[in-house]
Amino acid sequence: MRETKTGIDSSMSRRAFLASAAAGTAGIAAAGILAGCSSGSGANGAKEDNDRDGRAEEGDAKKTDAVAAPDVFTDGIYLTKAVSMHGPINVKTVIADGKIAEVAVLNNRESYVIGEAAVKAMPQRIVESQFVDVDCVTGATLTSMAIRNAVREAIGNAGGDARDFEGYVAPELQKSDVSKECDVAIMGAGMAGLMAAWQLAEDGKNVIVFEKMPYVGGCLPITSTAWNAQETIIQKAWGPEQIFEGWNTMQAQLDQYLNGRIEPDSPYYNPDMPFIKPMFEAVRDATDKMINIGVGFCPISDWPAPQLAPGAFSIGGKFCLDIITNYLTYQLGVNIITEAPVTKLVMDGDAVRGLVAEGADGTTYNVSSKAVLLASGGYAYNKDLMKQYQPDDLKFTIMAPPWATGEGMLMGQDVGAALVAMDQGVTSHYSGAVSNAEISYIHYVCPGVVVNGNGSRFVSESLEYKQALRQFKEQDSTDFYWVFDEISRQGMVPSGNSYRLDYTFLLETGDATEGENYRDLAEKLGLPELVASLDAVNACVANGTEDEFGNVKLRTMLVDGPMYAIKVTPTPYIAQGGLMIDPACHVQREDGSPIKGLYAAGDVTGSVENRDGAMYRVGLTQAIGYGLIAGRTMSAEV
Ligand SMILES: Cc1cc2nc3c(=O)[nH]c(=O)nc-3n(C[C@H](O)[C@H](O)[C@H](O)COP(=O)(O)OP(=O)(O)OC[C@H]3O[C@@H](n4cnc5c(N)ncnc54)[C@H](O)[C@@H]3O)c2cc1C
Known part of the structure; x- marks a missing residue:
């Protein structure tokens, strides 16, 4: 007797079980599985191989590693389970005529935006290609692999052999070159990049944002999705008596926030808090901008000082992101190009005057711009950089987001930027x-x-x-x-x-x-x-x-x-050091001089809190606040 992953207790062998199901005798729908009739064609046999070879001839994915087909392959609906990033996911796989006719993720706890991208894309990729080892969705590897594994198991439960559905080869890309001009090119569509783009576009600047991943928002979807905004329209409307103690004024919040968080021994300690104070002010303005386009907020009382969260905490980030992205795209005309990693900065003498990005569809974008904003996040996912700067931390599993590979930091360094606080762990x-x-x-x-x-x-x-x-x-x-x-x-x-x-x-x-x-x-x-x-x-x-x-x-x-x-x-998950900037987001050389045309905001600069000698905590507050500051600075200067 063995328990299958679908939770069915079966005293029969799997084959015998499937055979009885095929004959329509097992009333097992209630138990979570509905097996239909046998395809009767040895469905994974020659017919299947021909089908796949046919697609290969059309220049699509092709099968490279076929194995012998099983003798019985039973059509039906199979429910399987696999462990993913945030716990188990349940997947429905429909096998019909020996093919993977449908895959659907039923319930899951995956992150919105990122995990969701895999939940949407993987079933389609698998069904369209008839391969279980299709490419994972970038950045959602664990979710993608869980879906692949669940489908593999379903094929096994149907009497098939998942290896018979492996050997995916991605189609070759058509290469092309495109030239573009704009006022500001932005590397990265996390909150820092989006806030900067918002400010610039509102000021009439022509902006293009290049994003490496298939989705925007960067870390937002994997955070608590709350930030330290004070004196916004919301708090003003509530009035002081309706808000938490210590939350009446920005100064009160700042005091509460900094309480016990200052590290006076830090080499960066500065009691004037030249980085933290403007961050709090800018994040208020950024939050007001969001409120004005319809993002709703609720208060979060406890940690580390009272915060505002869009919508209903975590999931509200999705709506916040959708509203912002739609507003930028359709109201302000910001061009956001996803799956197009920036690979190079373009120099004109000692000034940065553009960038090169490589689209996943084979397009190379050669962009000429008056300025470039590096908003590409941190570097904790880059093992080489971690070995160089934080070797001790490699004792543990790094859980940084997969896009946090430090490319913006390295590109800045290549054109003369200094790094700072790399000792801050x-x-x-x-x-x-x-x-x-x-x-x-x-x-x-x-x-x-x-x-x-x-x-x-x-x-x-x-x-x-x-x-x-x-x-x-x-x-x-x-x-x-x-x-x-x-x-x-x-x-x-x-x-x-x-x-x-x-x-x-x-x-x-x-x-x-x-x-x-x-x-x-x-x-x-x-x-x-x-x-x-x-x-x-x-x-x-x-x-x-x-x-x-x-x-x-x-x-x-x-x-x-x-x-x-x-x-x-x-x-x-997040490194504290990064590109050296001044509080207006100019990227600096070791001697403090700015690199012309180059700006940076958000995690690519590491934590600005430790730049004042305070402990890191509010990455989102920083990305939102400093994204806006960068936008304002560039607007005034380009
Ligand atoms: C697991 C986790 C939990 C967190 N929880 C919290 C929290 O609860 N509260 C909080 O305040 N902060 C939290 N943070 C920190 C916070 O999320 C980040 O500090 C903040 O979101 C950084 O924003 P960003 O725009 O600077 O970078 P990111 O959000 O990292 O965005 C950078 C973007 O640049 C893109 N990019 C990278 N390289 C390239 C390239 N070559 N070309 C084009 N695009 C590129 C990336 O794909 C990404 O979309 C958390 C971070 C992590 C990783």
Whole structure:
């Protein structure tokens, strides 16, 4: 007896099961699978190969590695499951006449925009090509691979052999050259690039944005999608009595934000906060711009200072992005070209006067412009750069977005730009160590303690990630556990936490272990010190004393009820260093002189917070604020 991934308990062999289903005898639709009739043609046999060869002759994808077809290939609808970026996805595959007739992703927790791109494109690619190993959607590799795996399994469940549907070769590209002129060419359509384009276009400048990925928005879809905007139209309309304490004025928010975040020993410390102050002002203006074109916002109260989130927190980012992109494209005439990575800056003497971008369709864009904005994000995904600047962080799995390869930074460097704060390390969040699923809010939604492979606490759970990462690096083991009790577990469901996050999938992926009580959990995981660690936490609470890390806000762990541990790993995702700019976004040489025609904003410059000697936290606030500042500066200068 074996359990299939569809959750069907079958005491029959798969072939026997499929045969009975084919005869229409199994009333199994309710159980999640509906098998139709056998194709009767040995559907993966010669007929299939001919079909595919036919397509190959048409210059399309062609099969290169056929294997023998199975003897039975049963048509029908197959439901399969695969683990993806944010937990399991359920996929429906329809096999008809021995072909993959339909693929649909049923339910999933993938990120909007990025994961969604794969959810939309992969089924179509697979069905159109009849190959399961079609190219993944760039940037959504895990989601794409999960869909491919689910279809592979469906083919297997139908009695076929997934290898018979492999060997995809992408069609050859037709090469062409296009010349374009504009006032400003922008590299990257993340929030920094989009905000700059918005300001420039509004000021009547002709702008082209080149984006490497098939979608715009950069990191926005993978963030909490909230930023620190104060004194916007919204807060003014609410009036001071309706908004959170400490949120009445920009200064109040700034104070709250900077509280405990200044690093006076930092070589970059500047009490005037020349980078942070303009960021807060610009992000207010940028948020007002969004409000004025119909983006709705809600307040987020707690972290790190009150923030505004478009729409209903996370998912609201999608609507925000759609509204902005449509406005830029249709109202302001901004030309956004996706799947067209910038590969080179064009110089005229010592000034930057354009760029070259390579379209995925084979088009080379030769762009002549008065200025170029580098808004291409960070470099943490680039292993060579990480080895060079943050080798220690490679101890852990880097979870930076795949576009964060540092090309803008390197291009700037090539034309003389200085790098700054490269010694400031990276920021990390938690991921499930088994599934690799990103769970950066686990400490908010399931309060608990983090222990090492011995079960000992070694770091304050309330520490900033950047500092916490140092302590993780110092541990011998690479096994870490987030331990929490039954009360905290209730925070795993969307209705149980204010972030509306659903972390219940961790109980299915093997990331989480449940114990009847803490002793049982310690035994199951082989964590000899866990019991003592939890006893110590509870003793601190009972005595009203600080723990060893100076925490006073601990809460009792219910050690008599069920206890849970998620195997976690810190996953560094964003680097703190980058191109040196002044607070008006001019890219600078080592001596502080600006490079003519070259501007930069957002993650490509690293964190501007540490440029003032404060701790990194608000990447989105920075990208939005500094994108707008860059737009204003360029508008005035080109
Ligand atoms: C996992 C994760 C979680 C985060 N969570 C938060 C959070 O909760 N709150 C917060 O404030 N910040 C968060 N951040 C940080 C924040 O998202 C970023 O700081 C911010 O979005 C950066 O915006 P950007 O426009 O500078 O860069 P990106 O958003 O990285 O955009 C850069 C764009 O440039 C494109 N590009 C790259 N190379 C090229 C090229 N050669 N040619 C053309 N285009 C190119 C990329 O494809 C991308 O679309 C998070 C970041 C990550 C990675």
